[in-house]
Amino acid sequence: MVFHGGRVKLHSILATLSEFEHAEKGDALYAMELALSLEKLTNEKLLSLHGVAAQNNDPQMTEFIEREFLAEQVEAIKKIADFVTQLRLVGKGHGVWHFDQKLLHEGDGVF
Structure with missing residues (x-):
């Protein structure tokens, strides 16, 4: 459909804040701290599950949790x-870019 004689009014688009944005720490450090918190919480829950299996005398389950999850956590x-x-040491700015480049090449044995 084509309309003639109408007006288009453009408005600026405001970026919404992400849960990973943090003015003082920077996005990368803040996101990595959130990831660390999540990994610690997951480990805590796995240890709790391991404890329940041990209390219920289930050696297969405890061994499975240890083998498949705990070491990896x-x-x-x-x-x-x-x-x-490392991110705390490099600060914001160019140091984060350099850190990101090292992560990018981590599989290449550079990191």
């Missing part, structure tokens, strides 16, 4: 905690 917490430390 500890590694993830360690890795993200290291990222948080």
